[in-house]
Amino acid sequence: MFNLILKDILIQKKTFLFGAVYIMIIILSFQQIGSPMVPASIIALTYVMTQYACAYDDKNKADILLNSLPLGRDTVVAARYLSTFVFLAIAVVYYIVLAGIISVLRLPVRVYPVSFEDIAGCLFSSIVMTSIYFPVFFKVGYIKSRMVNFVLFYGLFFVGGMLVPELVKDKNSELAKWTTRLFSNQWDVHIIAGAFIITILFLSTSYMLSLKFYRNREF
Template sequence: MFNLIRRDVILQKRQLLFFIPFILFFIVMNSHPVLTFLVASIFIPFNAYAYDEKAEANVLLNSLPYTRKEIIASRYLGAIVYMILAIALSSLALWLLDKPFTIKDIAFGIGLFLSFSALTFPMFYIFKQGYIFTIVLISFLVLAGIGPSIVLYLKDNLTPLIDFSLNLPLQALYTGAALSVLTGYVISWIVSQVIYQKKAF
């Protein structure tokens, strides 16, 4: 399964040349560190899905000596591995360019990446190939654009719930959020696995 994870990097050798400039662009443009961590984490896993969608790689993958469970596991575990590497490189770049960021920024970036991945990864197995990456990319841009407005709306209309959340100890709040994100990621993994097991290639 390690070879499946490594395969994504090997296939993206040319795209990876743009990874550092891609991250530096967001940093130089003074993007919020959370957004920088999020887009850095998305780069490799979603490029891998885009490549597989164009090359119809699932036919080849299913001819290799790997089970379908291992193929899905490599996607979800690989995303976590690449997220960790991307955040480490982004943190180093932010530090070298003297841009302030905190552990909380990293935590929020991780949470957003895992949440977005949990919502979108199953789409690559549910919908017809050819349009999924475009749909996911547009969804990401739309969410990035309207996200602040949604937060402000919820803040104005869910005051009792927000007040209750703010009264919770920070440790309990962060633990609950982390468990919710991880639970969503695991559920997404199971959903993708069930769909992929039944899919014909």
């Protein structure tokens, strides 16, 4: 399994070079919005790396190679899910390094530190995104799954783009009050445990579906 994750990293050397550029673009475009630049940068880079890994597999018709090697289909599917967490960790490091450089050089660009809540939020969003996307990817392949992919990515940014200015503009709105209530309770053990269980259930169901679809695929 480690080898497949290594492969996902090795084939994306170019993406790693451009990663800094992607994050810089997001930092600059979120100057007016503020701290959401942190999750936006991390999620966007995780998303891009996950998509490229899938796209490179498709381009190289990798399913034929992978399924001719002494590997179970469960390993191929599990490695794809685990790669996402590795990409997330890489994206966090990228953001921290880039934000650090900007702060040290005192560039006229605002950056925000990465908090535990940011990482938890990014982890949750990435799990939701991949848990919806991967079963479709394993069922129909990369090309046919691009529409779901498009809706997920732009949906996330569209919803985020609508909600965040709303929250910032009117702090007395129902949405803002609900969000404040939610986040003021963020350390409530029950909420964290509940969210954790829901996420794990969501992820497990997605994995089982992906595995079922992939086991039935023909190449």
